[in-house]
Amino acid sequence: MTDINSLKFDEKGLIPAVVVDYYTKQVLTVAYMNKESLQKTIDTKLTCFYSRSRQQLWLKGETSGNYQHVVSITTDCDNDALVIEVKKDGPACHTGSESCFTKPVFKNEDEKEFAIDNLYKMLVGRKQTMPEGSYTTYLFQKGLDKILKKVGEECTEVIIGAKGGDKAETVYEICDLTYHVMVLMVEYGISLNEIRDELARRHIVDKKVKQEKMQ
Numbered sequence: 001m002t003d004i005n006s007l008k009f010d011e012k013g014l015i016p017a018v019v020v021d022y023y024t025k026q027v028l029t030v031a032y033m034n035k036e037s038l039q040k041t042i043d044t045k046l047t048c049f050y051s052r053s054r055q056q057l058w059l060k061g062e063t064s065g066n067y068q069h070v071v072s073i074t075t076d077c078d079n080d081a082l083v084i085e086v087k088k089d090g091p092a093c094h095t096g097s098e099s100c101f102t103k104p105v106f107k108n109e110d111e112k113e114f115a116i117d118n119l120y121k122m123l124v125g126r127k128q129t130m131p132e133g134s135y136t137t138y139l140f141q142k143g144l145d146k147i148l149k150k151v152g153e154e155c156t157e158v159i160i161g162a163k164g165g166d167k168a169e170t171v172y173e174i175c176d177l178t179y180h181v182m183v184l185m186v187e188y189g190i191s192l193n194e195i196r197d198e199l200a201r202r203h204i205v206d207k208k209v210k211q212e213k214m215q
Helices: 035-044 116-129 135-142 144-163 167-188 192-214
Strands: 015-021 027-033 048-051 056-059 068-075 082-088
Touching (some): 027 035, 027 048, 027 082, 035 048, 035 056, 035 068, 116 167, 116 192, 135 144, 144 167
Parallel strands (some): 015 082
Antiparallel strands (some): 015 027, 048 056, 068 082
């Protein structure tokens, strides 16, 4: 672990901190810390910054309730900047946005962008609005039994594709299975973060089992 005394604070005693969502890896905000606010962040496991305008410490979420629970703090190779991964209780931006970074400056249209979180949000939106003509709407209208039937069918298709040695088909069918499992998640009210947390717990258990076998 890097000692905070070895960090390089600027002439005003500050160091920039890039706050990142632990789950999505989305950049939430960029703020500044002094040694006192950094130590308080470590002690409380909640982000605490230094306000350059008010010239005082401010605990993120103290007034809004949108606390940021710290998972990790990492410094760069020069020890003069921080990346802080957090689990947030609410929007990171004072405007109510999930992130402070919402204004595009440039986007390479040749690059295709996909995020599983956006797919999940789309499915939630389908369940809330039930747009006519949507296959997802059809599944929600038919209910749990239909959704479970589709999950079972797609599991079988994955097995057939993999057993047949067709990688492209297997990838295609895994995507179909993933979609229908996510529909099931929305139907049950299961969030992506719940799945991520469970996978993280299993990862820790798996490491322990491996270590025990090596001993």
